[in-house]
Amino acid sequence: MMRSEVIEAGRLVNLWNEWGIQILVLVSFSLQVFLLVFGGIRRHSSSSILMFFLWSAYLLADSTAIYTLGHLSVDSRSDEHQLVAFWAPFLLLHLGGPDNITAYALEDNTLWLRHLQTLAVQVLGAAYVIYEYIARSGTLLLLASISMFVAGLLKYGERIWALKCGNISSIRNSISTRKFKTNPYQLLTLGTSEEELLLGAHSQFDICKGVFADIIMVPSHLVRSQSNSKQSSVISYLGEDLYKLVEMELTLMYDFLYTKAAVIHTWALLSTWTCSLLHRRGRGWEWPLHVITSLGQRVHPASRRLWSGSIGQYNLFHLCTRNTNEIGSRLAMKLGLQDWWNKMHFSGTFSRSDILSIRDIKKLVLQALQDKERALQYKNTDSNSRGSFILKSMEAYDDFARWSVNIDFDESILVWHIATEVYIRKSKAKHAKELIEATEVLSDYMMFLLVVKPNMLPGAARHNIHLTSCEQLEGQCRARFGDKDNPVEPSPISWNPYCMFKELFHRDGPNCSRIPRREKLAEMAWSFSQFALVYLPCQFN
Incomplete structure (x- = not known):
């Protein structure tokens, strides 16, 4: 042998x-x-x-x-x-x-x-x-x-x-050393076909790059004065096509960050980057631009840049009420992979429910943007403070709202996520089910970005900032309930092979999962020293 x-x-x-x-x-x-x-x-x-x-x-x-x-x-x-x-x-x-x-x-x-x-x-x-x-x-x-x-x-x-x-630092340097010439109101001169919207996305691409580089690009005084003479705003003019524009902007940013598109497609013949270059050159280039656009429309490049229609979901109260006796959680803890397991296993996606679709959410957000636009136009409200115009218009800009929109962005996401969950579980407004669910979906989406995709947020999101709040909630639950009726108390270990296999390979997303336990946790959070007004400021100050 x-x-x-x-x-x-x-x-x-x-x-x-x-x-x-x-x-x-x-x-x-x-x-x-x-x-x-x-x-x-x-x-x-x-x-x-x-x-x-x-x-x-x-x-x-x-x-x-x-x-x-x-x-x-x-x-x-x-x-x-x-x-x-x-x-x-x-x-x-x-x-x-x-x-x-x-x-x-x-x-x-x-x-x-x-x-x-x-x-x-x-x-x-x-x-x-x-x-x-x-x-x-x-x-x-x-x-x-x-x-x-x-x-x-x-x-x-x-x-x-x-x-x-x-490289983000290269993007930041290129924007800061170049005079800002982007005019958002140029979009009013374009049509609303997908190909024309893609050209518009290219023309406003510097604004998108500025957001990723944490640079606020404010139009010049001349651009703002020209905008005052416009009879229609960009939001009202584009309507729901505004979403297509943003979706195309994000795919262009993906190409810029992760592919060679910005380097090799400048003079490729049917590339939309080439069309954008000719469009910016203006006079004398209309004929080749028309030819390339006509040829490009046969392959519909814009249609490949649209959003699939689903968003990630992550809920802090869902995480706090997880069963730590599941085989996946116990195995991850033994291997030191608990953070990775929590991000992967307890995140989910949303595309539609029985009463709400992505299109419904788009309409509600668009309505909020239009309300903001009217507030800015007639009330001279500050637009740079994370939705403070909405709170002021609802006469809800009290001590909690004021400090919660003036802290770091990652903390603000966490604070408003907790406040949203508590309010939804306490809300009696059963007639506004669509608005309530849309609010929860957007809150869970922002939490998903903070926990699972922090690089997609502007600025520097701190690693695992949500775990401190989770530990605080779990600690207060144990102090109040002990081992009796504790919403964060783990369930008994199940040795059923089918259940163990399901726990290990089935993603436990926050949609319609452990709702009774989350409601009890929200009730405790609400009653704990007026949680929304006392506990959160103490935690982050």
Whole structure:
């Protein structure tokens, strides 16, 4: 038995020595194909399994190409392989990556200098391999290798430039050093077709970049004076098309941060980035703009930039009333992955319910924006204070409202999420079910962004800021209820295999889950020293 195992191991070693380089080149190529096919799917899906494979492929693609290229540059036993001179620049092309994914996370954009250093090293390695095999390669193979080397150099350069442009500090510097020329009221001169809205999204893209860079871009005095003469506002003019405009803005921002779009699509023929460039140039470019727009409308690029119609949900009271005896929670605690488990397992999505749809929410938010616009126009209300105009118009701008909209943004989200949950559970307004549910959905969505997607919020959201409030609520429940009727008391351990399997693989989202326990927790929070007025200010001051 031992001898046969040694022989088998020897065969594997010989196989690797003979075909190892070819296998590595094929693996590198397969990873590039996988990224090319699935790299852009993050815009439409948030599947954890898919994200894991995409993240793994993104990390392995670079390391595999770098290792293989380094192996080629030092291995002298590959003399019999004439294609080595082509493989080296081919791997350099792999390091440039596909156009639809340059960064997996925002942090990757900050590493553009590291990629620049890697470019210098790998270019020297590929050039050395080509030099070593010049004498043994035919003319045709040599020309192909040099052509591939140039292409690889350009593609890697494009990736580094895209990473640099997508860095938040680079965005902030580019905006602060460039005179602000964006005029939101130019949207009034456009039509409301999807293609025209996409051009409008491009024209206002600097405003979107400013939001992500935490820069408030205020129109100049001339722009504001021109807006006063307009008979119609942007919100009233666009109506529900305003949502399409914002959706397109966000997809453009995704392309700018995570792909090469802003670098390579400036002069691609049917690219909407090209249309935007011609549109900004104005006179003299109307004819080519009309031709490109007409051709582009045949493939409907704007339709691929619209929102799928679902939003994430996360509820603090839902988290506090979780069953900590579930196998998933206990296993996550043992492995030190409780934070990750809480984010993944207790988050959910909302697309529609029996009485509410995303379209209904859009109408309610649009109505609130129009009310804000009227308040700004007739009452000269401050628009920069997180909805304070609504509170003032309802004569509800008391001590709680005043301090809750003047604290840090992440704290403000948490405070209003708790206050919303308590108010909804105490509310007797049964006639306004649609408005109540829409309010809860939006509150849970903001909490989802704070907990699960903090990078999508402006400014710096602190890590796990919600856990302090959760611990406070749980502590007060134990102090008040003890082990009797405690809404945060864990249920007994279930050893049923079916229940254990369901607990482990079923996502426990906040929609219509543990409502009685959440109501009891809200009742306790309300009664605890007038929670909304006393407890929250003490916690954050």
